Amino acid sequence: MGERADRAYEYFMNGCNCAQAVFLAFADRYGIDEKNALLLASGFGGGMGRMREVCGAFSGMVLVCGMETGTADLANGVQKAINYQAVRNLAEQFKEQNGALYCRELLGLTQKQAAAEGAAPAERTQQYYKKRPCPEIVRSAAEILEKEFGE
Numbered sequence: 001m002g003e004r005a006d007r008a009y010e011y012f013m014n015g016c017n018c019a020q021a022v023f024l025a026f027a028d029r030y031g032i033d034e035k036n037a038l039l040l041a042s043g044f045g046g047g048m049g050r051m052r053e054v055c056g057a058f059s060g061m062v063l064v065c066g067m068e069t070g071t072a073d074l075a076n077g078v079q080k081a082i083n084y085q086a087v088r089n090l091a092e093q094f095k096e097q098n099g100a101l102y103c104r105e106l107l108g109l110t111q112k113q114a115a116a117e118g119a120a121p122a123e124r125t126q127q128y129y130k131k132r133p134c135p136e137i138v139r140s141a142a143e144i145l146e147k148e149f150g151e
Contacts, residue, residue: 002151008060008142012135015124017045021138022060026145030067047103050121052114055103057134057141061090068149086148093144098137106133 008025016024019041027037043049044059069086071079091101100106104114122128129135 002143002146004146004151005139005142009135009139012138013129017042017121018056018134018138018141019044019060019063020056022057022141022145023063025142026064026067046121047114050117050119052102052104052107052109052111052117054101055094055098055106055137057138058091058094058101060138061094061141061145062087064145064149065090090144090148093148094141097140097144098133106137 004025008021011024012018012021016038020038023041024034024037027034032040041056041060041063044063045056047053047055048059065086066083069079069083071083073079095101098106104111107114109117
Protein backbone atom coordinates (compact mmCIF):
# COMPACT_ATOMS: atom_id res chain seq x y z
CA MET A 1 0.00 0.00 0.00
CA GLY A 2 1.83 3.08 1.20
CA GLU A 3 5.11 4.42 2.30
CA ARG A 4 4.35 4.14 6.02
CA ALA A 5 3.53 0.43 5.73
CA ASP A 6 6.84 -0.14 3.94
CA ARG A 7 8.61 1.90 6.59
CA ALA A 8 7.00 -0.13 9.41
CA TYR A 9 8.08 -3.37 7.73
CA GLU A 10 11.66 -2.13 7.40
CA TYR A 11 11.75 -0.92 10.99
CA PHE A 12 10.72 -4.38 12.15
CA MET A 13 13.30 -6.05 9.89
CA ASN A 14 15.95 -3.76 11.38
CA GLY A 15 15.26 -4.78 14.98
CA CYS A 16 12.22 -2.86 16.20
CA ASN A 17 9.59 -4.83 18.03
CA CYS A 18 6.13 -4.92 16.41
CA ALA A 19 4.73 -1.98 18.37
CA GLN A 20 7.81 0.15 17.81
CA ALA A 21 7.79 -0.54 14.08
CA VAL A 22 4.16 0.50 13.65
CA PHE A 23 4.27 3.54 15.93
CA LEU A 24 7.60 4.80 14.61
CA ALA A 25 6.27 4.71 11.05
CA PHE A 26 3.68 7.34 12.07
CA ALA A 27 5.43 9.24 14.88
CA ASP A 28 6.66 12.07 12.67
CA ARG A 29 3.02 13.07 12.03
CA TYR A 30 2.73 14.02 15.70
CA GLY A 31 6.11 15.66 16.19
CA ILE A 32 7.44 12.68 18.13
CA ASP A 33 11.11 12.01 17.50
CA GLU A 34 12.49 8.53 16.84
CA LYS A 35 13.98 8.04 20.30
CA ASN A 36 10.76 8.91 22.12
CA ALA A 37 8.63 6.85 19.73
CA LEU A 38 10.86 3.84 20.36
CA LEU A 39 10.73 4.38 24.12
CA LEU A 40 6.94 4.85 24.22
CA ALA A 41 6.27 1.65 22.29
CA SER A 42 9.07 -0.49 23.74
CA GLY A 43 7.09 -2.36 26.40
CA PHE A 44 4.34 -3.45 24.01
CA GLY A 45 6.56 -5.80 22.01
CA GLY A 46 6.02 -9.54 22.12
CA GLY A 47 2.43 -9.09 23.13
CA MET A 48 3.29 -6.75 26.03
CA GLY A 49 6.62 -7.58 27.56
CA ARG A 50 6.83 -10.83 25.57
CA MET A 51 3.87 -12.24 27.50
CA ARG A 52 2.24 -13.04 24.13
CA GLU A 53 -0.96 -11.17 24.98
CA VAL A 54 -2.33 -8.42 22.67
CA CYS A 55 -0.17 -8.25 19.54
CA GLY A 56 2.43 -5.50 19.60
CA ALA A 57 1.54 -4.41 16.08
CA PHE A 58 -2.01 -3.81 17.24
CA SER A 59 -0.74 -1.97 20.33
CA GLY A 60 1.22 0.28 17.98
CA MET A 61 -2.02 0.90 16.12
CA VAL A 62 -3.72 1.91 19.37
CA LEU A 63 -0.93 4.41 20.08
CA VAL A 64 -1.45 5.96 16.64
CA CYS A 65 -5.21 5.95 17.12
CA GLY A 66 -4.79 7.81 20.40
CA MET A 67 -2.83 10.50 18.60
CA GLU A 68 -5.52 10.72 15.90
CA THR A 69 -8.74 10.46 17.90
CA GLY A 70 -7.81 10.61 21.59
CA THR A 71 -8.33 13.45 24.00
CA ALA A 72 -6.34 15.06 26.80
CA ASP A 73 -9.57 16.54 28.18
CA LEU A 74 -10.41 14.05 30.91
CA ALA A 75 -14.02 15.25 31.09
CA ASN A 76 -14.67 14.84 27.35
CA GLY A 77 -16.71 11.65 27.33
CA VAL A 78 -17.82 12.21 23.75
CA GLN A 79 -14.24 12.21 22.43
CA LYS A 80 -13.34 9.22 24.63
CA ALA A 81 -16.22 7.31 23.05
CA ILE A 82 -15.05 8.32 19.57
CA ASN A 83 -11.55 7.08 20.41
CA TYR A 84 -12.79 3.80 21.90
CA GLN A 85 -14.98 3.16 18.84
CA ALA A 86 -12.05 3.89 16.55
CA VAL A 87 -9.94 1.34 18.47
CA ARG A 88 -12.73 -1.22 18.14
CA ASN A 89 -12.95 -0.60 14.40
CA LEU A 90 -9.20 -1.03 14.05
CA ALA A 91 -9.37 -4.26 16.07
CA GLU A 92 -12.04 -5.69 13.78
CA GLN A 93 -10.01 -4.87 10.68
CA PHE A 94 -6.85 -6.27 12.26
CA LYS A 95 -8.57 -9.53 13.23
CA GLU A 96 -10.17 -9.82 9.80
CA GLN A 97 -6.82 -9.44 8.04
CA ASN A 98 -4.63 -11.40 10.45
CA GLY A 99 -6.96 -13.89 12.12
CA ALA A 100 -6.43 -12.92 15.76
CA LEU A 101 -5.59 -10.08 18.12
CA TYR A 102 -3.37 -12.07 20.49
CA CYS A 103 0.32 -12.57 19.80
CA ARG A 104 0.33 -16.20 20.94
CA GLU A 105 -2.54 -17.04 18.58
CA LEU A 106 -0.84 -15.30 15.67
CA LEU A 107 2.32 -17.33 16.43
CA GLY A 108 0.41 -20.59 16.94
CA LEU A 109 1.45 -20.94 20.59
CA THR A 110 -0.56 -22.34 23.46
CA GLN A 111 -0.78 -20.21 26.60
CA LYS A 112 1.59 -22.65 28.30
CA GLN A 113 4.15 -22.42 25.48
CA ALA A 114 3.93 -18.64 25.51
CA ALA A 115 4.49 -18.51 29.27
CA ALA A 116 7.51 -20.79 28.98
CA GLU A 117 9.29 -18.45 26.55
CA GLY A 118 10.40 -15.94 29.16
CA ALA A 119 11.17 -12.26 28.75
CA ALA A 120 14.39 -12.42 26.72
CA PRO A 121 13.75 -11.58 23.07
CA ALA A 122 14.69 -14.10 20.42
CA GLU A 123 17.78 -13.41 18.36
CA ARG A 124 16.89 -11.81 15.03
CA THR A 125 18.29 -14.28 12.51
CA GLN A 126 17.20 -15.22 8.99
CA GLN A 127 15.55 -18.31 10.51
CA TYR A 128 13.63 -16.10 12.94
CA TYR A 129 12.25 -13.99 10.11
CA LYS A 130 11.35 -17.06 8.02
CA LYS A 131 9.21 -18.67 10.71
CA ARG A 132 7.46 -15.55 12.02
CA PRO A 133 4.40 -13.89 10.51
CA CYS A 134 5.35 -10.67 12.32
CA PRO A 135 6.84 -8.66 9.43
CA GLU A 136 3.68 -9.03 7.36
CA ILE A 137 1.46 -8.40 10.38
CA VAL A 138 3.35 -5.16 11.02
CA ARG A 139 2.85 -4.18 7.38
CA SER A 140 -0.85 -5.04 7.62
CA ALA A 141 -1.27 -2.93 10.76
CA ALA A 142 0.33 0.10 9.12
CA GLU A 143 -1.76 -0.37 5.98
CA ILE A 144 -4.94 -0.35 8.05
CA LEU A 145 -3.80 2.88 9.72
CA GLU A 146 -2.96 4.44 6.38
CA LYS A 147 -6.43 3.59 5.13
CA GLU A 148 -8.12 4.95 8.26
CA PHE A 149 -6.07 8.07 8.89
CA GLY A 150 -4.30 8.74 5.58
CA GLU A 151 -0.63 8.71 4.81
